[in-house]
Amino acid sequence: MTLPEWVPDGVDITTPNAARVYDYTLGGFHNFQVDRQFAEDAQRAWPGIFQLAHANRAYLGRAVQWLVGHGVRQFLDIGSGIPTLGNVHEVAQATAPDARVVYVDIDPVAVAHSRHILAGHPNATAISGDLRRPDEILGHEEVLGLLDFSQPIALLLMAVLHFVPDADEPGQVIRRFDEATVSGSYVALSHGIPAKVPSDAQEEVRSLYRRTPTSVHLRSPDQVSAMLDGFTLVQPGLVPITDWHPDPEDDEAPQPTVLAAVARKGA
Numbered sequence: 001m002t003l004p005e006w007v008p009d010g011v012d013i014t015t016p017n018a019a020r021v022y023d024y025t026l027g028g029f030h031n032f033q034v035d036r037q038f039a040e041d042a043q044r045a046w047p048g049i050f051q052l053a054h055a056n057r058a059y060l061g062r063a064v065q066w067l068v069g070h071g072v073r074q075f076l077d078i079g080s081g082i083p084t085l086g087n088v089h090e091v092a093q094a095t096a097p098d099a100r101v102v103y104v105d106i107d108p109v110a111v112a113h114s115r116h117i118l119a120g121h122p123n124a125t126a127i128s129g130d131l132r133r134p135d136e137i138l139g140h141e142e143v144l145g146l147l148d149f150s151q152p153i154a155l156l157l158m159a160v161l162h163f164v165p166d167a168d169e170p171g172q173v174i175r176r177f178d179e180a181t182v183s184g185s186y187v188a189l190s191h192g193i194p195a196k197v198p199s200d201a202q203e204e205v206r207s208l209y210r211r212t213p214t215s216v217h218l219r220s221p222d223q224v225s226a227m228l229d230g231f232t233l234v235q236p237g238l239v240p241i242t243d244w245h246p247d248p249e250d251d252e253a254p255q256p257t258v259l260a261a262v263a264r265k266g267a
């Protein structure tokens, strides 16, 4: 089979993958039959999963706009995904053309496509990295080349921490970021939580994700909140993504199973 030219060498197209499944749910084209089938199976198990992806992406955009509005000009977006509508540099630079963005992802398709669309861009780049190894990310030459750690930086962890098991300490990336950055920096995240009523549908989706390289690890609101210890939650706190500074023009269905928070380092 001839693969499209955007497929980096060595990519396994026989196993579904979180980055490409998410790309498909958002209407992107960087996915394979196995990813599309996965997304359709998940949608059958839990109707609404496509809307959930769109709601997460919309929250990402609102969070970036809020951060730019509060003076942030630097973004480290880990688990950034395959570029699609509303990429962080586009949202940030629409208001602040000087905003700088480093995208980081573990997935080779996400990194290759990001680097492709950012080639020659002076204020945005993409690197391969694993949030379980934060020192490699924070010490990466392209991160140090683009981001100034003497100025506030926003760490974005959108819909990614729930792909990392407790044993791999997903919170350590936030602690290392805290140590490396100045007061006035921020962490913005979204994270899946278990449905209030035990849900076969949610369990079916989790079992589907066990077939991918990154299984899903839902956490309670208290566990998510604990990852932000030492930071100050900005209003409205840790809330469903659709309740975080909702766009009054948008009538999204509520999404109680993914929480959002933006938290500031220092007072």
Ligand SMILES: C[S@@+](CC[C@H](N)C(=O)[O-])C[C@H]1O[C@@H](n2cnc3c(N)ncnc32)[C@H](O)[C@@H]1O
Binding pocket: 018, 019, 022, 056, 057, 060, 078, 079, 080, 081, 082, 104, 105, 106, 107, 110, 129, 130, 131, 132, 157, 158, 159, 160, 163, 164, 214
């Ligand atoms: C659901 S997508 C979210 C994309 C984007 N952050 C958003 O919210 O629109 C999750 C992304 O996290 C990436 N990912 C999963 N585990 C990761 C890890 N340990 N380190 C870095 N990226 C990871 C996946 O490859 C995927 O691109």
